[in-house]
Amino acid sequence: MKRLLAVLFSAAMLCALFTGCSGTGGKFVVLEENFGSEDYAVGMRKGDNTFTLAFQTALDDIIADGTAADISKKWFGEDKVLRDKPFPREITDTGDSSLQYIKDKGKLILGLDVGFDPMGFYDDKGNIVGFDIDLAKEVANRLGVELVLQPISWDAKEMELSGKTIDVIWNGMSVTDKRVEEMNISKPYLSNRMIIIVRDGSDIKTKADLAGKVVACQSGSSALNAIEAEPDTVATFKELVSSYSDNPTAFLDLKSGRVDALVVDEVVGLNLIAKNSK
Amino acid sequence: MITGVMLKGIGFTLSLFVVTAVTSIPLGFALTYLSNSKFRAVRAVTRAYVFVMRGTPLMLQLFFFYFGLPFIPFIGKFLVMDRFPAACLTFALNYAAYFCEIFRGGLLSVDKGQYEAARVLGLTGTQTTFRIVIPQMIKVVMPSVANEAITLVKDTALASVIGISDLLHYTRALVNSRADITPFFIAAVFYLLFTFGLTKLFDALEKKYKF
Numbered sequence: 001m002k003r004l005l006a007v008l009f010s011a012a013m014l015c016a017l018f019t020g021c022s023g024t025g026g027k028f029v030v031l032e033e034n035f036g037s038e039d040y041a042v043g044m045r046k047g048d049n050t051f052t053l054a055f056q057t058a059l060d061d062i063i064a065d066g067t068a069a070d071i072s073k074k075w076f077g078e079d080k081v082l083r084d085k086p087f088p089r090e091i092t093d094t095g096d097s098s099l100q101y102i103k104d105k106g107k108l109i110l111g112l113d114v115g116f117d118p119m120g121f122y123d124d125k126g127n128i129v130g131f132d133i134d135l136a137k138e139v140a141n142r143l144g145v146e147l148v149l150q151p152i153s154w155d156a157k158e159m160e161l162s163g164k165t166i167d168v169i170w171n172g173m174s175v176t177d178k179r180v181e182e183m184n185i186s187k188p189y190l191s192n193r194m195i196i197i198v199r200d201g202s203d204i205k206t207k208a209d210l211a212g213k214v215v216a217c218q219s220g221s222s223a224l225n226a227i228e229a230e231p232d233t234v235a236t237f238k239e240l241v242s243s244y245s246d247n248p249t250a251f252l253d254l255k256s257g258r259v260d261a262l263v264v265d266e267v268v269g270l271n272l273i274a275k276n277s278k
Numbered sequence: 279m280i281t282g283v284m285l286k287g288i289g290f291t292l293s294l295f296v297v298t299a300v301t302s303i304p305l306g307f308a309l310t311y312l313s314n315s316k317f318r319a320v321r322a323v324t325r326a327y328v329f330v331m332r333g334t335p336l337m338l339q340l341f342f343f344y345f346g347l348p349f350i351p352f353i354g355k356f357l358v359m360d361r362f363p364a365a366c367l368t369f370a371l372n373y374a375a376y377f378c379e380i381f382r383g384g385l386l387s388v389d390k391g392q393y394e395a396a397r398v399l400g401l402t403g404t405q406t407t408f409r410i411v412i413p414q415m416i417k418v419v420m421p422s423v424a425n426e427a428i429t430l431v432k433d434t435a436l437a438s439v440i441g442i443s444d445l446l447h448y449t450r451a452l453v454n455s456r457a458d459i460t461p462f463f464i465a466a467v468f469y470l471l472f473t474f475g476l477t478k479l480f481d482a483l484e485k486k487y488k489f
Contacts, residue, residue, distance in 0.1 A: 114447075115454030122451050126283035151451070152441040159345040160441065165361075246450075248457045275457040 027200035033207040035226040039188030043169035048098035052184040058142040075131040085188045088180045111166030113154035119172035174222040193266045194226040211236035213260035216250045287445035298369040306377025331375035343368045344440040365437040380422045384415035417487040424480035
């Protein structure tokens with residue numbers, strides 16, 4: 001009897017879990033208006049100026065000869081690569097040993113928080129692929145070193161960098177003032193708008209319609225920064241829910257109707273919508 | 279297909295579990311004996327060790343052993359460990375502290391009369407420890423050890439904070455990139471299967487020590 005009960009309870013719990021996982025479909029639309037845009041760039045150790053400059057020269061070459069445009073077309077269907085952007089913080093050649101360090105090691109260790117489709121994620125075979133990865137392979141090629149992909153926890157990225165366990169952070173990283181202060185940042189290579197996603201048929205058509213609605217975004221994200229940069233708009237919201245640890249969970253809440261709109265990076269948002277409609 | 283990708287993470291989860299279990303149990307046992315030492319200083323050091331290891335979060339300890347140690351002046355450069363060894367060391371040291379307390383509790387549960395009887399029968403100290411005390415202790419601590427082992431299975435997921443690609447790492451990466459939470463379900467099944475196996479193992483062990 002006891003055994004039977006245990007089996008029944010386990011089965012019931014598994015069923016509940018499974019139903020919770022499947023969720024409902026639905027369509028989504030992206031509003032014309034957005035919360036400004038942010039730039040993506042590559043992070044390197046602060047003070048590794050010689051390496052940063054050599055890295056940038058390689059990246060500039062890849063952009064100039066059209067390789068980057070091809071990679072962009074492969075992942076985004078269009079050429080979205082930025083050109084002729086300045087360094088967020090001027091990098092001068094200090095003649096330090098950072099380039100020699102990478103050359104001696106023969107490896108460029110790229111740290112990424114795998115799971116950011118289409119920048120860096122696992123394909124069906126479990127290999128790490130993506131726009132950033134293709135670009136990085138090309139850079140490593142031109143620097144004459146081997147590219148090593150190291151999955152890291154995003155929260156520990158600064159520690160990984162300063163502890164020399166990785167050499168670059170390359171994972172659709174937004175340029176922020178704090179990061180410019182804490183690391184060497186390459187020239188921005190991609191621009192990314194902060195789009196607003198709502199359910200199809202929602203009465204939200206413009207940014208002003210967000211008044212009295214529940215708006216969601218990922219915690220500590222660049223989307224949150226972008227929203228908070230417009231305090232007057234935020235004041236009209238019914239609530240701003242920014243406690244989601246990642247965008248897919250926020251998206252699930254949009255799907256289920258707990259929130260009315262989701263503010264998210266364009267590349268992530270479009271991908272979420274595309275995955276959902278499959 | 280997704281399951282195939284997730285299987286790549288199971289290797290790390292399993293090996294971290296095995297290495298920790300195999301090293302922390304003897305280490306915990308040694309600590310138990312140190313905490314019962316005749317010398318007050320040894321006892322104090324052991325107590326302090328257990329206090330620190332049990333009193334701080336495992337995640338913090340992982341950060342400390344992996345990122346923190348290399349920054350210690352002078353000796354730091356000799357303490358640079360790869361991700362996996364660092365995780366194994368942290369888990370072993372952390373779990374040893376818990377096992378130390380479990381075994382200490384087990385020793386306390388052995389009645390004083392047992393020692394007296396052993397002495398009357400003319401057994402030596404070593405014989406008393408290994409033939410009389412330890413078997414009785416094992417019987418008492420078995421459920422707690424099983425408990426810890428199951429906790430350990432799930433704690434291995436913490437290793438992803440220092441960039442170890444364990445089962446949960448692949449699960450989260452897949453959930454994030456596919457915007458679909460089926461991998462969570464699959465991971466839950468993997469952990470349940472693992473725990474089920476352990477439960478069976480400990481049931482068998484408990485039967486063996488039923489006397």
